[in-house]
Amino acid sequence: MLRIGICDDDSAARESLQLACERVMRDKNEEPQFFAFSSGEGVLRWLEKHAGELDMLFLDIEMGGINGMETAKRIRAQDGNLVLVFVTGYADYVFDGYTVNALDYVLKPCRDTRLREVMQRALGQMHRLAPGMFTFKNVDGLFRVAKDKILYLMSDKRVVTVYAAGRTYTYYGRLDDAETELGEGFIRLHQRYLARTEAIERIEGSTAYIGGEALPISRANHQKALLAFTRHMLGG
Incomplete structure (x- = not known):
């Protein structure tokens, strides 16, 4: 089961993105498990206790407190494999994502066609990373x-x-x-x-x-x- 985190301080935006992901992944016969976070601080605390338990994380850049870019930098200091995708309302931030090896970005409001492209890339990256990962179930x-x-x-x-x-x-x-x-x-x-x-x-x-x-x-x-x-x- 694919485990996807969505970090955004706007609850409506989180729910909208999750619904869009569900629609896109339904076409691939996938039913992901979703984890919602309302702040960068929240997702960082969670990852400290649950390292390796997310496959992919959508990060809103313009959050209060620790913004998405700073959150990504702190995540990358501990985890080089988690697939990161930025969510933003401004295309100006897009190129900053390369500094933290983000896979891609989506602009708000997210369109299914764009999200489908991003998810396809994400699945491809996970497949490439698989030989370097040890997988088990409990x-x-x-x-x-x-x-x-x-x-x-x-x-x-x-x-x-x-x-x-x-x-x-x-x-x-x-x-x-x-x-x-x-x-x-x-x-x-x-x-x-x-x-x-x-x-x-x-x-x-x-x-x-x-x-x-x-x-x-x-x-x-x-x-x-x-x-x-x-x-x-x-x-x-």
Whole structure:
């Protein structure tokens, strides 16, 4: 399910844009989940607690408090993958969006034809970003976490915990499947632990240190883990 955020201090504008998105996505047999925000401060606070839980965010530029451009800059400091689309009543602001790698913009009032173009581009960008994302589902919904933000994963009785920068997630699954999906750049330390090689700070004996945590390395995986870590440290 596509998760779309709409941030605008005008409630009528938020509702109008959501209805337009629903019409456009209905043609693609998609039923997105929408999240409404009335301020830049509000969406920033939400993203601090729910990193990786939005696929796309529409940002009104001319908001009171923290405006849309400043909000986008703060988001980009933490998340380089969230698809950003500016909403504005003035075309003069459009080119500013390139400084924060915004995908596109829509002018108020938003027309379905224009929104259809933007959504097509957004879906294309998400598809291109997909190889760099780890996707999983739990009771709270579908999550996409950038692989380069993951520190390590731990499995306990088929419950997998993903330790990422500033956030942890849990889901029901097999660590073997996660290892296959994550692919190159991750190394199995132990039956219960899978780590991103670049996140390993050091290896001492049968212990790998990541983010201040000491993770065990099994005898069966020790040589392979040490070789992968050494290659990374040597730049190869």
